[in-house]
Amino acid sequence: MNVRHFAHPGGGVYNATPDRVVFGPGSVSLLPAEVDRLGVHAPLVVTTPGRVEMGKEVAAGLGDRCAGILPEAASQVPIELARRGREVAAEMGADCLVAVGGGAATGLCKGIAYESGLPIIAVPTTYSGSEMTGYCGMTIDGVKRMHESPAMLASVVIYDAELSCGLPPAVTASSAMNALAHCIDAAYLPSISPLLRPAAVEGARVVTSALPAVLADPDDLGARNELLYGAYLAGAALTGGFALQHAVAHMLGGSFGVEHGVAHAVVLPYVTAHLVERAPEAMGRVADAVGTSDLAGHIWDVAVAAGLPVRLSDVGVGDEHMDTAVRIASDGESYDVNTSLDAGLDNPAPVTAEVVRAILSAAAAGGRPGAGR
Structure with missing residues (x-):
């Protein structure tokens, strides 16, 4: 026990x-x-x-x-x-x-x-x-x-x-993926309050179900309201801390000019694939809520269906940028909550240069991650 x-x-x-x-x-x-x-x-x-x-x-x-x-x-x-x-x-x-x-x-x-x-x-x-x-x-x-x-x-x-209601579909999609990224990055961290952890799980469920509905009918106020509710839950979950996903996405935005939501979308499937291996219990709860046995692949599918890029070259980041990108993303100690926690409560997926390089390499290839849990 x-x-x-x-x-x-x-x-x-x-x-x-x-x-x-x-x-x-x-x-x-x-x-x-x-x-x-x-x-x-x-x-x-x-x-x-x-x-x-x-x-x-x-x-x-x-x-x-x-x-x-x-x-x-x-x-x-x-x-x-x-x-x-x-x-x-x-x-x-x-x-x-x-x-x-x-x-x-x-x-x-x-x-x-x-x-x-x-x-x-x-x-x-x-x-x-x-x-x-x-x-x-x-x-x-x-x-x-x-x-x-x-x-x-x-x-x-x-x-x-x-x-x-007037938000264009492309902006809607990238912004919703930003919310989903909050849920994924917060769900596994030991810094999140047990009172808020369910918000990450429920937020992921709401966002992944409401986004297709909004894209199918951008004028559907009920669907917009539900997606906004998912964003509220995701934001609440984000207060528990963030690490790997945000380290990589913020590097793409701050240093390479990639729009914030798009930066999240282009790497989220590959970060999720890593987290499924390193934090299977937490990602399993998210997968169950979303209704899939393949969380990383499902997120890739959602992004592609929404018309968002899932390959780094599509956002102007090439192989020649890899070393700089890895250095910047893995140097952000404020993204790795290890230093903020009591001894013994370690982040199961710390931000390291090796991990960042593996994630960026997967995003460079752009293939669908497909390992089920």
């Missing part, structure tokens, strides 16, 4: 989720009330250039209390942009940040809050799940580095599926 042991990290942002979540179609109408609930008076709306019209609509809903709009968010959160954002927020007299959009908008708000301490209200329009965490990857000198701080944990998250 196995004797259960666990000691997940205390303090900081591990396993910490936002205090308040408001979920359901039409929920963005409650934003003014949430601003009042926080006791702030001058929220700054932060979005990307592509979401500026939506940002203006949200700002209009806030009325005169809105400090302004910062429509400059960009993927991978360049540190220079975060510093400029802090300056703009101070100049406008903002006392709160409202992220409207995907991971880029949320990430910029986190970068601003990292040193300013301004509270964040996140209104996600994609499925990245980053709005649930106090982690943020910021790109410094061409390398994406993880930062963590309670200051970057949103005070409120408002999930409104109506805001995601």
Whole structure:
């Protein structure tokens, strides 16, 4: 009989989720009330250039209390942009940040809050799940580095599926694979709270079932709402920590310019194949929930059916980049939770150069991983 042991990290942002979540179609109408609930008076709306019209609509809903709009968010959160954002927020007299959009908008708000301490209200329009965490990857000198701080944990998250209905199918698919990657990377780590581990399993089930439904009918609000629910679960699971999947995907995004969701999609089947071998019990629970005996192959199938790349050359990463990619991905100690855990609770799949090279080699070949559990 196995004797259960666990000691997940205390303090900081591990396993910490936002205090308040408001979920359901039409929920963005409650934003003014949430601003009042926080006791702030001058929220700054932060979005990307592509979401500026939506940002203006949200700002209009806030009325005169809105400090302004910062429509400059960009993927991978360049540190220079975060510093400029802090300056703009101070100049406008903002006392709160409202992220409207995907991971880029949320990430910029986190970068601003990292040193300013301004509270964040996140209104996600994609499925990245980053709005649930106090982690943020910021790109410094061409390398994406993880930062963590309670200051970057949103005070409120408002999930409104109506805001995601115009999301193009390709962006929907890559963003959903980002959410699925959170579930896979968190499910096996000993740093995740037992209270949140089921969120990773259920999140994987919801995302893999809802994504095909959304792609079949992008205007199906019910399917969008369900996929957003999966993203919420995935984001909650991500607070338990992350390692191998994110080490590789963040390297592709921060150092090779691969879009964040696509970076996750292109390596997730091969990372999963490795995890099936190293953490079979945890991956078995995910496989059972998804309804497959071949988790890695199933994820490859989902990605291909969604029209996403599963080969590194399709995202501009060739054999000549391999050594650099391995070095950067395996050098990110913040992705390997071994250093954050008590002795004896080791990550079963640590980030090493040998493992990263094997995964990238499999992704370079692009073949379907097919080993059942």
